[in-house]
Amino acid sequence: MRTHGKTAAGAVAVLLSMAALGAHHSFVAEFDGEKPITLTGPVTKVEWRNPHIWVYLDARGPDGKLTPWQCEGGAPNALTRQGWSRSTFTLGQDITVQGWRAKDGSNTCNARTWRLANGQQVLAGSSAGADAPQPAK
Amino acid sequence: MHARLRLSTMTIVVCLAAAPPALAQGDLSGVWNKRLVVNTAAAAEPLPFTPEGLKAFNDVWNHIDPTSRCILPGVPRVNTSPYPMQIIQLPDKVVFLYEYMHNFRVIYTDGRRHRPDWEPSLLGDSIGRWDGDTLVIDTVNLTDRTWLDDHGNRHSDALHVTERWRRNSPTELSYEETIDDPKFYSKPWTVKWTIPLAPKDWVIMEYACTDNNKDLYDGHLQNGPLDGSGRNGTAIAVPPPPRK
Numbered sequence: 001m002r003t004h005g006k007t008a009a010g011a012v013a014v015l016l017s018m019a020a021l022g023a024h025h026s027f028v029a030e031f032d033g034e035k036p037i038t039l040t041g042p043v044t045k046v047e048w049r050n051p052h053i054w055v056y057l058d059a060r061g062p063d064g065k066l067t068p069w070q071c072e073g074g075a076p077n078a079l080t081r082q083g084w085s086r087s088t089f090t091l092g093q094d095i096t097v098q099g100w101r102a103k104d105g106s107n108t109c110n111a112r113t114w115r116l117a118n119g120q121q122v123l124a125g126s127s128a129g130a131d132a133p134q135p136a137k
Numbered sequence: 138m139h140a141r142l143r144l145s146t147m148t149i150v151v152c153l154a155a156a157p158p159a160l161a162q163g164d165l166s167g168v169w170n171k172r173l174v175v176n177t178a179a180a181a182e183p184l185p186f187t188p189e190g191l192k193a194f195n196d197v198w199n200h201i202d203p204t205s206r207c208i209l210p211g212v213p214r215v216n217t218s219p220y221p222m223q224i225i226q227l228p229d230k231v232v233f234l235y236e237y238m239h240n241f242r243v244i245y246t247d248g249r250r251h252r253p254d255w256e257p258s259l260l261g262d263s264i265g266r267w268d269g270d271t272l273v274i275d276t277v278n279l280t281d282r283t284w285l286d287d288h289g290n291r292h293s294d295a296l297h298v299t300e301r302w303r304r305n306s307p308t309e310l311s312y313e314e315t316i317d318d319p320k321f322y323s324k325p326w327t328v329k330w331t332i333p334l335a336p337k338d339w340v341i342m343e344y345a346c347t348d349n350n351k352d353l354y355d356g357h358l359q360n361g362p363l364d365g366s367g368r369n370g371t372a373i374a375v376p377p378p379p380r381k
Contacts, residue, residue, distance in 0.1 A: 025205040025352045028365030049349035051207075072351070077220060077236065077342045102357060 024051045024075075031110045035101040039069055039109065043095055048076050048086040053123075055111070057095060071097050071109040073123055088122050162246075163270030163304050166226045170335040171235075174217035175364050176288035177314070181326040190291065190321030197289035198361050203282060205358050207238065207346035211259040211283030212276045213298045213314045215240050220344060221335050231265060231272055236341045244274055251277055257294055259283055274300040285316070289362030293320035301329075308334040 045056040053073040058066035073079070089095065094117040102108035114123045178184055186194065204210050210218045220236040233242040244265035251262050261279035265272055281294040301313040313329035316322065352358050 024346075024363070025358055026202065026361045026363050026365055029359030029361040030352065030357050047349055050344050051346050051348075051350060052352075054349070054351055070351075075219070077344060080342070081339065103359075104357060106355075108355075108357065 027110060030102060031100045032103045033100055036098070036112075037101050037109055038096065038098050039071070040094060040096045041066060041069075042092050043089045044068070044091065046086045046089050046091075050076055052076070053079065055089065055095070055097070055114070057097070059107075060094075067107065069097075069107040069109065071099055071111045073111050073114070079123055084123050089116075093117055162267040163272065164226060165224045165231060165272060165302055165304055165310065168221055168223045168335040168339050168341065169310055169332050170339070171216065171218075171220065171222045171332050173219040173287070174330065175286060176290070176366075177213075177217050177286040177328055178288070178290045178316075178326070180328050184290075184326065185323040187319075187321055187323055189293070190318070193291040193293070193321060194289070197284075197291070200360055201358050202287070202289070202361075202363050203284060204238075204346075205363070206353055207350055208282065209238055209240060209259045212242075212261050212263065212279060213300065213316070214283060214285055215242070215260070216300070216312060216314065217286055221339055221341060223341050234341055236344050238344060238346045244272070246272070251275075261296075261298070268301075271301050271303040274298075274302070276300070284362075287363035288366055289364075291321060292316065292318050295320040305331065310334075 039057060039059040041057045041059040043055060043057050047054040047056075053076050054070055055073060056068065056070050059069045060066055079085075096115040097109065097111050098113045099109040099111040102110070111123075113121055115121050184190075184194075204214075204218070209215070215235055215237070218235070218237040222236065223234040225232040225234065229245060229247040231244045231246060233240075233244065235241065240260070242260060242263060244263050246265040246267060248266075249264060251264060255262060255278060257278050257280045259280060259282065261276040263274050263276040265274045267273070276298040277296075279292070279294060279296045279298070281292065281296075283292070284290065285292055295318055297317040299315040299317070301311075303311045305311050310332040311329060312332055313327060315325050315327040317325040
């Protein structure tokens with residue numbers, strides 16, 4: 001598990017857009033924009049259900065130790081219309097998630113970007129828009 | 138020659154038979170890509186708050202947005218919540234099917250009046266009429282348990298909403314809402330925008346809000362408007378300075 005302490009430039013705008021696109025709960029009230037985090041490890045479960053998808057992974061620490069995390073993504077209906085599905089992920093295979101930690105300190109994050117083991121960026125996280133990756137046709 | 142004439146005549150008859158009947162009313166039917174409007178009052182700011190309305194607006198940070206707990210968005214927020222909607226138009230009614238939280242509304246246009254005896258509700262009591270090609274929906278009997286939008290704009294149980302729906306073109310609806318709430322606003326205000334037709338292959342999908350609302354079930358929800366906006370005065374009617 002690797003964490004980065006610096007807040008990205010423009011984070012406030014990003015957070016506001018994330019809140020808007022989440023459209024279900026307040027991002028800024030629930031997650032900490034001052035605590036970005038990057039997690040890498042094998043996917044253990046995918047919940048492709050409303051109102052938000054959740055992906056569970058065992059994040060790998062510098063010592064190789066695995067720690068269970070859960071990360072919230074975008075709205076499944078919007079992602080489905082873009083061509084993504086639960087099969088975008090393969091259980092047991094590594095993904096890398098960049099996002100922000102929950103304010104309550106639990107191993108919970110709100111995902112900004114998702115990358116497969118081969119480096120391909122997938123889904124739109126919670127921040128769909130012009131930068132949102134599209135599935136390979 | 139005769140055969141050609143007969144064919145032409147038949148063609149005209151067939152065309153007349155196949156032509157849609159002339160409608161005094163418009164045609165709103167279709168699947169529409171209704172999108173989230175975060176601050177529905179933006180174009181009407183500064184809002185004409187009453188003291189009670191201003192107090193409610195500033196009190197948003199003491200409450201969880203009701204939709205985060207899967208309470209229906211209500212009228213008019215159902216029209217500005219995300220995800221598509223389908224409109225089915227019938228001679229005496231117009232049916233709105235909203236993907237978001239599986240809301241539906243049956244708007245009768247047969248001249249009936251509001252019901253005098255029902256409890257106030259989240260969607261209220263709506264009746265419709267055609268004003269030329271514009272569907273006008275009048276809604277009363279609403280509770281004060283819903284918000285107007287993600288920005289945390291509020292309304293009271295005195296809210297009276299007038300919606301005006303019109304098809305501008307084959308691929309665009311215009312939508313207008315008038316918020317008349319004498320408890321919270323000293324005068325009515327009106328906002329409007331357009332809604333594009335959804336791509337041809339879009340259908341209304343399942344959106345069961347309670348299916349997996351982990352933010353609620355795990356206790357992560359916190360108070361405040363969904364857009365995270367502070368109450369920095371941009372939308373607040375500034376009270377006059379105290380008299381010396």
